[in-house]
Amino acid sequence: MAFVITDPCIGTKDAACVDVCPVDCIHPRKDEPEFEQTSILYIHPDECIDCGACVPACPVAAIYDSPESTPDSQKSLVDANATYRAGDAGAVAQAEAIVKAHVAAHPDLMAVAPAERAAAHAK
């Protein structure tokens, strides 16, 4: 089990979650070189301790508390979170490719403002 960042982070990406995570498992941080390259932030599933601190910190409700609770429309982003590795250019590119495919597959969600997008996630 691990928490999962989903598409309301696209267009928001304010790193508020990074500031509250006690184990530094959300990347890229603003001080990491990949920050400018990524569409969203990613939670490392093996490092997340399921504390829940990031959820209320997120201004757009982008974070779900497990892969199982992540809505069907967001399932590919479970893989994106699991794929991303800070400092690994190949893994960064692979995770971003998953996010870009998600964006291409969901013009309906992308048409919704980030703050309203979580409400539009179909279960």
Ligand code: SF4
């Ligand atoms: S649930 Fe806790 S450990 Fe996991 S990403 Fe959120 S703040 Fe970090």
Ligand code: SF4
């Ligand atoms: S707090 Fe939410 S919107 Fe901000 S970077 Fe984290 S997941 Fe993305």
